[in-house]
Amino acid sequence: MKFGSAPITGRNQLQWVVLLAIAVVLPTVSLLWFMSRAVSNERLVIREKLAAIYQDKLALANQKAAESCAANISILDKTGQNENPYSLFKQLALEHNFEGVVAFDSKSAVIYPVPGDIISDTAQQDNDFAAARQLEFTARQYAEAAENYGRFSADKDPRIAIAAIMGKSRCLSKLGRLDEAIEECQKAAFVSVNRNTDTALLVAVQNARLLLLDLLRQAGAASRQELAQRTVDELIADIYSVPRMPSSRNLFIAGKVLQTFVDMPFLEGKASLKKETLVKLVAAEEFSIFIAENSSLVRTLPDRPPDTFFRAGADYCLYHKTPSMALLILFSDKGIASALAGYEDTFKSSDSAYRIVDASGDFVAGIAKPAGRPFATISLADCFPGWKVELYFKGGEIFDKAADRQIAIYIWTGSLVILLILIVGVFAARAIGRQIRLNKMKNDFIATVSHELKTPLSSMRVLVDTLLEGNIKDETQTEEYLRMTAKENERLSRMIDSFLTFSRMERNKKAFEIVPASPASIANDAAEAVRAKYAVHNCQFTVDIADNLPQIQADHGAMVTVLVNLLDNACKYTGDAKQISLKVFAEKDNVCFAVSDNGIGLAHRHIRKIFDSFYQVDNSLARKVEGCGLGLSIVKFIVDTHKGKISVDSKPGKGSTFTVRIPVFPKQAG
Numbered sequence: 129m130k131f132g133s134a135p136i137t138g139r140n141q142l143q144w145v146v147l148l149a150i151a152v153v154l155p156t157v158s159l160l161w162f163m164s165r166a167v168s169n170e171r172l173v174i175r176e177k178l179a180a181i182y183q184d185k186l187a188l189a190n191q192k193a194a195e196s197c198a199a200n201i202s203i204l205d206k207t208g209q210n211e212n213p214y215s216l217f218k219q220l221a222l223e224h225n226f227e228g229v230v231a232f233d234s235k236s237a238v239i240y241p242v243p244g245d246i247i248s249d250t251a252q253q254d255n256d257f258a259a260a261r262q263l264e265f266t267a268r269q270y271a272e273a274a275e276n277y278g279r280f281s282a283d284k285d286p287r288i289a290i291a292a293i294m295g296k297s298r299c300l301s302k303l304g305r306l307d308e309a310i311e312e313c314q315k316a317a318f319v320s321v322n323r324n325t326d327t328a329l330l331v332a333v334q335n336a337r338l339l340l341l342d343l344l345r346q347a348g349a350a351s352r353q354e355l356a357q358r359t360v361d362e363l364i365a366d367i368y369s370v371p372r373m374p375s376s377r378n379l380f381i382a383g384k385v386l387q388t389f390v391d392m393p394f395l396e397g398k399a400s401l402k403k404e405t406l407v408k409l410v411a412a413e414e415f416s417i418f419i420a421e422n423s424s425l426v427r428t429l430p431d432r433p434p435d436t437f438f439r440a441g442a443d444y445c446l447y448h449k450t451p452s453m454a455l456l457i458l459f460s461d462k463g464i465a466s467a468l469a470g471y472e473d474t475f476k477s478s479d480s481a482y483r484i485v486d487a488s489g490d491f492v493a494g495i496a497k498p499a500g501r502p503f504a505t506i507s508l509a510d511c512f513p514g515w516k517v518e519l520y521f522k523g524g525e526i527f528d529k530a531a532d533r534q535i536a537i538y539i540w541t542g543s544l545v546i547l548l549i550l551i552v553g554v555f556a557a558r559a560i561g562r563q564i565r566l567n568k569m570k571n572d573f574i575a576t577v578s579h580e581l582k583t584p585l586s587s588m589r590v591l592v593d594t595l596l597e598g599n600i601k602d603e604t605q606t607e608e609y610l611r612m613t614a615k616e617n618e619r620l621s622r623m624i625d626s627f628l629t630f631s632r633m634e635r636n637k638k639a640f641e642i643v644p645a646s647p648a649s650i651a652n653d654a655a656e657a658v659r660a661k662y663a664v665h666n667c668q669f670t671v672d673i674a675d676n677l678p679q680i681q682a683d684h685g686a687m688v689t690v691l692v693n694l695l696d697n698a699c700k701y702t703g704d705a706k707q708i709s710l711k712v713f714a715e716k717d718n719v720c721f722a723v724s725d726n727g728i729g730l731a732h733r734h735i736r737k738i739f740d741s742f743y744q745v746d747n748s749l750a751r752k753v754e755g756c757g758l759g760l761s762i763v764k765f766i767v768d769t770h771k772g773k774i775s776v777d778s779k780p781g782k783g784s785t786f787t788v789r790i791p792v793f794p795k796q797a798g
């Protein structure tokens with residue numbers, strides 16, 4: 129038999145659990161998602177802000193770089209008209225400080241550095257000088273050799289004459305006749321040569337000059353300073369000016385001149401070319417030869433976009449084309465730094481460090497190994513295609529650290545919020561659990577109430593119907609029926625009273641009138657109220673009230689209800705031989721009302737719960753005793769309102785004692 133509304137089913141409970149899980153999981157997941165978004169947005173915003181600030185600076189630097197590129201290009205346009213590769217080289221290397229240059233003609237053949245080696249046709253000389261050479265180098269008969277060479281010193285072929293003079297001079301020097309050797313050598317060293325036409329003769333004369341310098345060094349040139357200076361100046365005048373002279377030859381002569389500056393220091397200040405200038409030219413020439421020999425680079429040149437910088441090995445190049453030739457300007461890693469000076473100036477600010485990388489991502493300028501990641505990467509001007517400037521915070525990872533701190537704050541805050549959500553979730557789960565239990569109890573209550581009300585009502589109906597049918601003639605039986613009806617009626621009223629009391633208490637509307645009251649009078653009234661009922665049940669009931677009990681602050685009626693409820697229970701939950709006692713005595717500052725029975729008793733686990741509303745140890749509808757689980761919760765409520773205490777001493781099968789302690793002088797009346 130079912131009563132009341134539909135009970136809370138397992139499915140309903142599952143619904144609550146799912147709802148609660150969603151209520152916890154959904155905000156947690158959303159929060160985590162928002163946190164991660166916030167962190168990455170934070171980084172993005174800061175980076176974008178900084179990048180925007182640096183965009184203006186970059187525009188300025190790009191403008192400077194473009195201008196410097198244009199200036200270089202216009203230099204190349206002008207100098208590219210120079211037909212003489214050496215004067216072109218000297219112009220670019222000395223006037224414009226380019227570190228090296230490779231020039232190509234319209235057919236992409238290298239015209240500078242001038243290719244080729246010294247090819248001296250010595251066949252004729254070898255023939256003519258066979259005897260002299262044999263005397264000089266094999267027989268070491270220098271006097272004879274000198275004489276032998278001397279026969280050719282006026283040869284109509286100037287190259288043979290020069291070779292002969294040099295041979296004679298050499299032999300004289302080997303004979304220790306240095307002065308004569310120098311005299312002799314001068315005849316060859318200052319032969320006038322048309323530089324533009326007779327490269328081979330010039331080479332021979334250069335050799336004679338080199339021999340003369342060597343002889344002067346041996347003789348101690350201090351006394352012949354003028355001669356030494358003239359010889360060096362002649363050599364200097366030849367290098368980097370003879371159109372068809374191979375670059376390798378120029379390098380050789382320049383090296384000799386530099387050596388002479390070491391051997392004869394007095395020449396350094398006097399020579400027509402400063403040592404530093406010569407050193408610079410030699411370096412540029414060496415650099416140019418080195419790059420020109422990089423055939424794979426030279427091969428790919430025509431495909432390169434003109435007027436742009438690119439990397440070639442460890443160096444950099446700028447490629448430019450004029451109508452008549454193509455030029456490759458060379459920059460070492462130091463040189464490229466000056467080409468990038470505009471960027472250096474701009475990004476050399478106090479708050480950031482920069483790093484310029486080329487199209488293949490290789491380091492070019494700035495900080496080689498920066499710490500952390502760049503906060504902005506921006507493209508350079510058009511003449512540096514694919515090159516980028518990366519901007520870093522100085523001090524490395526300050527930005528990352530700041531971002532990490534921010535992230536830590538987000539994570540901590542997020543974790544705290546998640547923890548809070550979980551705690552709230554746990555509390556909500558418990559509250560919902562309580563609510564579910566309460567609902568169940570209320571449903572049970574409705575079922576119990578219906579059941580409890582139905583029993584006296586149906587008894588009364590049967591009794592009244594029997595009386596109305598008029599079948600009973602006997603007056604005593606009629607009286608008996610009426611008495612039974614009245615009893616059932618009274619039971620019904622008590623029950624309804626109980627429900628109403630509970631209902632009022634639930635709404636906290638019950639107000640007690642707490643005044644000084646006599647414990648004995650309360651106990652007597654309660655005993656009187658149950659006495660008739662106890663008599664019916666053959667109850668052995670004793671009341672023991674101590675003398676001279678102090679007054680308590682109490683609502684007389686409410687306290688009688690407390691005791692009646694306890695005495696009712698003592699009767700209800702006791703077997704056939706009922707022994708019940710009510711004792712009232714003083715204890716410290718309290719007056720105790722103890723109701724004892726020899727009934728079924730209570731297990732320890734139930735004792736904690738019996739004061740809860742609707743709680744019944746046996747809540748089956750089949751149980752024999754009447755009641756709805758409200759009696760003790762009413763008792764507890766009243767005792768609490770009196771600032772009193774209730775305790776239970778009970779053992780299953782051994783009976784129970786319920787003791788109510790009410791303070792003699794309650795501090796505050798409720």
Ligand code: ADP
Nearest residue numbers: 697698701729738744745755756757758759760
């Ligand atoms: P009821 O209307 O069911 O008696 P109460 O609130 O008065 O409700 O009591 C709650 C429960 O406590 C009872 O259902 C019963 O199981 C238990 N109980 C109360 N008094 C006693 C007692 N004197 N002995 C044994 N059990 C008791």
